[in-house]
Amino acid sequence: xxxxPALKSLxxxxxxxxxxxxxxxxxxxxxxxxxxxxxxxxxxxxVAPRILNWVNSAGQTEERLxxxxxxxSAGRPVGPQYWDxxxxxxxxxxxxxxxxxxxxxxxxxxxxxxxxxxxxxKELNNDLEEYCSTSPEAEGFAGLKSLYGxxxxxxxxxxxIPSILQTIDQIxxxxxxxxxxxxxxxxxKGLDDEALEPVWEALQNANLVIFLHPHYGVDSKAFGDKPNxxxxxxxxxxxxxxxxxxxxxxxxxxxxxxxxxxxxxxxSGGALPQLSSRLxxxxxxxxxxxxxxxxxxxxxxxxxxxDAVAYGPEELDFVSEIIARSSRYGATGGVYExxxxxxxxxxxxxxxxxxxxxxxxxxxxxxxxxxxIRAARWNGLGDTAQANVMxxxxxxxxxxxx
Amino acid sequence: xxxxPALKSLxxxxxxxxxxxxxxxxxxxxxxxxxxxxxxxxxxxxVAPRILNWVNSAGQTEERLxxxxxxxSAGRPVGPQYWDxxxxxxxxxxxxxxxxxxxxxxxxxxxxxxxxxxxxxKELNNDLEEYCSTSPEAEGFAGLKSLYGxxxxxxxxxxxIPSILQTIDQIxxxxxxxxxxxxxxxxxKGLDDEALEPVWEALQNANLVIFLHPHYGVDSKAFGDKPNxxxxxxxxxxxxxxxxxxxxxxxxxxxxxxxxxxxxxxxSGGALPQLSSRLxxxxxxxxxxxxxxxxxxxxxxxxxxxDAVAYGPEELDFVSEIIARSSRYGATGGVYExxxxxxxxxxxxxxxxxxxxxxxxxxxxxxxxxxxIRAARWNGLGDTAQANVMxxxxxxxxxxxx
Numbered sequence: 001x002x003x004x005p006a007l008k009s010l011x012x013x014x015x016x017x018x019x020x021x022x023x024x025x026x027x028x029x030x031x032x033x034x035x036x037x038x039x040x041x042x043x044x045x046x047v048a049p050r051i052l053n054w055v056n057s058a059g060q061t062e063e064r065l066x067x068x069x070x071x072x073s074a075g076r077p078v079g080p081q082y083w084d085x086x087x088x089x090x091x092x093x094x095x096x097x098x099x100x101x102x103x104x105x106x107x108x109x110x111x112x113x114x115x116x117x118x119x120x121x122k123e124l125n126n127d128l129e130e131y132c133s134t135s136p137e138a139e140g141f142a143g144l145k146s147l148y149g150x151x152x153x154x155x156x157x158x159x160x161i162p163s164i165l166q167t168i169d170q171i172x173x174x175x176x177x178x179x180x181x182x183x184x185x186x187x188x189k190g191l192d193d194e195a196l197e198p199v200w201e202a203l204q205n206a207n208l209v210i211f212l213h214p215h216y217g218v219d220s221k222a223f224g225d226k227p228n229x230x231x232x233x234x235x236x237x238x239x240x241x242x243x244x245x246x247x248x249x250x251x252x253x254x255x256x257x258x259x260x261x262x263x264x265x266x267x268s269g270g271a272l273p274q275l276s277s278r279l280x281x282x283x284x285x286x287x288x289x290x291x292x293x294x295x296x297x298x299x300x301x302x303x304x305x306x307d308a309v310a311y312g313p314e315e316l317d318f319v320s321e322i323i324a325r326s327s328r329y330g331a332t333g334g335v336y337e338x339x340x341x342x343x344x345x346x347x348x349x350x351x352x353x354x355x356x357x358x359x360x361x362x363x364x365x366x367x368x369x370x371x372x373i374r375a376a377r378w379n380g381l382g383d384t385a386q387a388n389v390m391x392x393x394x395x396x397x398x399x400x401x402x
Numbered sequence: 403x404x405x406x407p408a409l410k411s412l413x414x415x416x417x418x419x420x421x422x423x424x425x426x427x428x429x430x431x432x433x434x435x436x437x438x439x440x441x442x443x444x445x446x447x448x449v450a451p452r453i454l455n456w457v458n459s460a461g462q463t464e465e466r467l468x469x470x471x472x473x474x475s476a477g478r479p480v481g482p483q484y485w486d487x488x489x490x491x492x493x494x495x496x497x498x499x500x501x502x503x504x505x506x507x508x509x510x511x512x513x514x515x516x517x518x519x520x521x522x523x524k525e526l527n528n529d530l531e532e533y534c535s536t537s538p539e540a541e542g543f544a545g546l547k548s549l550y551g552x553x554x555x556x557x558x559x560x561x562x563i564p565s566i567l568q569t570i571d572q573i574x575x576x577x578x579x580x581x582x583x584x585x586x587x588x589x590x591k592g593l594d595d596e597a598l599e600p601v602w603e604a605l606q607n608a609n610l611v612i613f614l615h616p617h618y619g620v621d622s623k624a625f626g627d628k629p630n631x632x633x634x635x636x637x638x639x640x641x642x643x644x645x646x647x648x649x650x651x652x653x654x655x656x657x658x659x660x661x662x663x664x665x666x667x668x669x670s671g672g673a674l675p676q677l678s679s680r681l682x683x684x685x686x687x688x689x690x691x692x693x694x695x696x697x698x699x700x701x702x703x704x705x706x707x708x709d710a711v712a713y714g715p716e717e718l719d720f721v722s723e724i725i726a727r728s729s730r731y732g733a734t735g736g737v738y739e740x741x742x743x744x745x746x747x748x749x750x751x752x753x754x755x756x757x758x759x760x761x762x763x764x765x766x767x768x769x770x771x772x773x774x775i776r777a778a779r780w781n782g783l784g785d786t787a788q789a790n791v792m793x794x795x796x797x798x799x800x801x802x803x804x
Contacts, residue, residue, distance in 0.1 A: 189626065190626040192626055218621060218642065219620060219621035219623075219624070222643070223646065223650070224592040224594055224650055225591070226594050226650070226653065227691075228653050228691055229690055229691055230687075231653065231684045231685055231691050232646065232649065232650070234684045235677060235683075236642075236646055236649060236673070236677060236681070240642050240673070241624070243673075244624050244625065244634065244638055247634065247637070248625070248626055248628070248630075251628065251630050251633065251634075252628060267680065268676075270673070270677075271638070271641070271642070271645075271672070271676055271677060274672075274673055274675060274676040274712075274717055274720065275637060275638060275641055277712060277714030277716075277717055277770070277774070278637050278669065278713050278717075279638070281713045281756065281767060281770055282632065282633045282636045282637040283633055284766065285756050285759065285767070286630075286631035286632060286633050287759065288629060289630055289631055298714075310679060310680060311680050312678070312679025312682075312700075314723050314724060315676055315678075315680075317723075318676065318720040318723075321716050321719075321720075322716060325716055354683065354687050357687065357689065364686065365687070368679070372679070
């Protein structure tokens with residue numbers, strides 16, 4: 001595939017005058033794709049995850065995506081918005097998004113045998129590099145592309161660690177891939193598996209952002225048998241899964257050993273912020289765990305990044321507050337720094353999921369998340385905080401600005 | 403058993419001058435007991451839940467409580483603090499708690515066949531009435547006892563609804579029992595079971611508070627196999643269970659049909675506040691659910707009560723904010739009322755769980771929750787808000803003051 005000149009250090013980004021957004025770019029860090037090669041893989045399958053042909057109520061055949069067995073309504077309709085780059089760019093223009101950091105959607109490579117996961121990861125990373133590197137320049141931001149991406153690692157049972165490290169090396173060499181998206185299963189035993197130690201080390205050294213994203217939720221028996229559609233697994237199961245996974249990572253001491261690891265949590269960290277003082281208290285009462293950790297649990301929440309996909313301003317204010325208070329729990333007993341709370345939250349859309357119910361100019365899910373950023377009080381930090389969350393934080397996190 | 407005169411309408415409560423707490427009582431709404439009759443039931447069992455004799459590392463035999471199969475360290479040591487009323491009163495004096503609303507601890511009657519659950523509920527409710535009615539007067543609050551309670555309903559599979567309604571009638575007749583504590587399983591199919599409709603109606607009519615409390619957590623496979631003690635099931639599993647249960651109750655329309663039902667959520671509502679805008683968005687995208695509900699999901703959070711057992715001031719501020727914003731989502735599009743946010747949060751300790759690691763004057767878990775109430779900003783409402791959360795809200799909720 002064609003390669004573009006290295007962009008990793010971009011000191012010469014300049015803003016084009018006359019653009020409509022006066023305070024900075026709008027950057028989407030949570031936006032998904034099923035690359036054509038991946039969609040083909042799903043079409044060839046006969047069990048979930050799969051893409052299948054389905055006759056809808058109008059008698060027409062459409063493609064549907066069944067991500068998990070037993071989903072209501074045989075999954076959801078899928079079309080070009082899931083794989084066609086033009087659709088992504090059109091969605092971005094409609095919502096005035098300047099730059100998107102695109103990631104493969106769940107379940108990634110989880111269902112594949114190790115050898116196939118390794119080879120497909122490599123192919124999909126190359127596909128995504130091409131998808132990004134050949135994208136138009138970001139409107140208003142000379143020197144920047146519209147599209148960057150998160151790569152995939154072959155994190156599946158029975159993979160050998162050198163294959164994962166080799167894939168990290170590959171991603172490092174791809175100039176438009178700035179991180180990896182990761183589910184919660186690791187090699188089958190979760191992210192607190194000691195076997196992953198070299199992976200954390202390599203990701204830290206490569207300065208790649210880990211986008212931690214749910215797929216499995218929690219055991220669906222907990223949701224009962226009432227006709228609630230996707231509401232319970234999506235609204236609760238997904239964020240619970242992320243919360244459990246990052247908590248296990250913290251409890252395993254991974255953030256103590258790799259303090260420069262850059263982990264971004266999907267859906268604003270799920271329930272972690274609201275349960276973090278309870279977590280700290282439970283750890284205090286379990287000496288075997290408390291002794292293992294360097295800090296109060298609340299400290300680690302200030303080391304993490306959070307997408308701003310929480311749909312409400314109060315939720316965003318709260319996450320920002322939880323990040324800010326983390327400085328109190330450092331080894332040296334730092335002071336509260338309200339401005340750091342807004343530097344680790346990043347706008348996202350979750351496109352192409354949550355499409356509008358009616359054909360409309362803009363997507364409600366996107367408007368809700370944008371509106372939440374605009375309505376949040378940000379501890380009185382005003383426009384600067386808003387611009388940070390809208391896009392400046394992303395440019396810094398992904399090394400696209402100073 | 404001895405009965406005391408009716409106390410349900412207490413217009414003559416007067417504060418005794420000279421007491422140390424100047425702003426109002428300290429009232430604990432989340433404090434548990436295993437009544438002696440219940441402890442005997444657990445001692446007779448050979449599978450969890452059970453109380454067993456265990457030889458500790460010093461070679462001494464002690465009693466341990468195994469609540470769930472597969473708990474680490476054969477459960478936890480138990481002693482008189484779990485069943486002896488004098489220990490409860492001593493704990494209250496140590497922490498200057500004036501009044502406690504005592505509830506049986508999990509797993510309540512869940513493990514019993516229907517007939518035994520029914521008879522034991524009745525016996526335990528009478529025991530608890532005696533436990534409360536014969537307690538000393540609340541220091542500084544003439545006309546009030548130190549102890550009130552939450553009764554038990556025989557909510558188990560195969561129970562007939564009249565037995566439950568009969569138990570509600572019994573509780574109504576017990577002057578010191580002001581509510582019921584309830585797990586999340588209902589009759590085995592969760593609280594969104596249509597069969598429970600007459601139960602909600604009877605509880606609403608009886609003006610009894612439902613204290614919704616977790617026991618099962620979520621499937622423990624999600625927590626992996628690392629030596630994390632009780633941290634993950636307690637810190638995450640418990641609040642997740644409460645969150646799922648109250649969400650299912652909301653989705654089933656129970657709060658629409660019984661808008662005066664008074665539900666108090668354990669552990670400050672678990673993850674519900676932080677996930678409530680996401681929940682609203684997911685409902686918006688699932689028309690079959692959206693059509694069923696009268697309001698935006700966020701409205702219902704303002705109908706609920708929350709204990710203040712969250713261990714951190716930022717968490718309490720957030721819950722208060724989430725309650726306050728609910729007025730925006732009413733049918734008539736109400737305005738934001740910041741003072742209502744602090745009127746539905748109630749101090750609690752979770753005693754006798756989370757005992758101090760070292761013999762000390764006060765319990766860290768209690769100090770953390772009290773400190774959180776003192777440090778919270780309460781939207782600038784100051785001392786009044788603090789006094790409300792410390793105790794005045796509880797007196798109002800349980801009809802002990804105007």
